[in-house]
Amino acid sequence: MGKASGMIIVCSDSVGETAEAVVRAAISQFDADVKIKRYMHVRQEEDLQALIEEAAAAGGFVAYTLVQPDLREAIRELAIQHNVRIVDVMGPMISAFVDMFAKQPKLTPGLLHQLDEDYFRRVEAIEFTVECDDGKDLQAMYRADLVLLGVSRTSKTPLSIFLAHKGLKVVNCPIVPEMLPPEPLFHLPKNKIIALTMTGEHLWKVRTERLRSMGLPEQSRYASMERIASELNYAAELYERLGCKVVDVTDKAIEETAGLIMEWQ
Secondary structure: OOOEEEEEEEEOOOHHHHHHHHHHHHOOOEEEEEEEEOOOOOOOOHHHHHHHHHHHOOEEEHHHEEEOOOHHHHHHHHHHHHHOOOOEOHHHHHHHHHHHOOOOOOOOOOHHHHOOOHHHHHHHHHHHHHHHHOOOOOOHHHHHHEEEEEOOOHHHHOOOOOHHHHHOEEEEEEEOOOOOOOOHHHOHHHHHEEEEEEHHHHHHHHHHHHHOOOOOOOOHHHHHHHHHHHHHHHHHHHHHHHOOOOEEOOOOOOOHHHHHHHOOO
C-alpha cells in the first residue's frame, strides 16, 4: 500500500510559520505525502474565498492563524458553505488566556515575528554558532553561552543550531582520542560545558548508516565497535576530568535534549 496523499492549506494574517510548524509536526506522525501551501498576510475575505475553494477542489483542509474577529468569522462561514474542514491553530490557546487573565488579546497580526531585541539576539546566536561549528574557532568558547562536547555523530551540530534558534551562542567541539582537548575547556565554568554521549551499539548504527549514505565501505575503522568503544571511553574520562554535565542522547530527539539542556542554564 502506497503513501496517503493530500493537500493542507496554511492561512495566516501574518507569515504563517506557527500554523505550518504545527502542521508539519502532525504530518511527521503519519506515512503520508502531503503538500502544504501557505497563504500569508491574508487581510481580505476575497483571499479567504480563494483558498477555501482551492482546499475544496483538492479535498484538503485549512489550518489557520487569524486574529481579526471578522476574518475568523468569515473563514468559518466559508468552510461551512464549501464543506471544507478548518483547524483553528491559535484560537483555543487565545481563549484559554482570555479565561485565565480576564483580558482581551491585542488582535494585532504578526506580533510574534516583530523585529524586537529577542529576534536580533537569535540571529546573532545563529551566526555565531554556524561560524564555530565542529571546533572551527575554539577561542570562541570564552564568548559562548554553551560549549557542546561529543565524539563524532552524537548530534552536536543539529543540537547546536537548535539551541542557537533559542538564542544561545554555542560552540561544539569534537572529541577525538588522537587530539589533545582544547585548553579553554579547563578554564570555563563547569555549567557552561555540556557533554554528549550515547551507547556504543547506537553509535555504531549511526556511523554505519552515515558511511552507507556516503557510498563508503561500512567496514571502515570509523564504524568498528573497537574504535567506538575507545572513543567513548576516552570521552567519558575527559568529561569526568572536566566535571561537566553529561547527556546520553541515545534515542533522544533533538528537541528533548535541547529542552533538558535549557533547564540547566
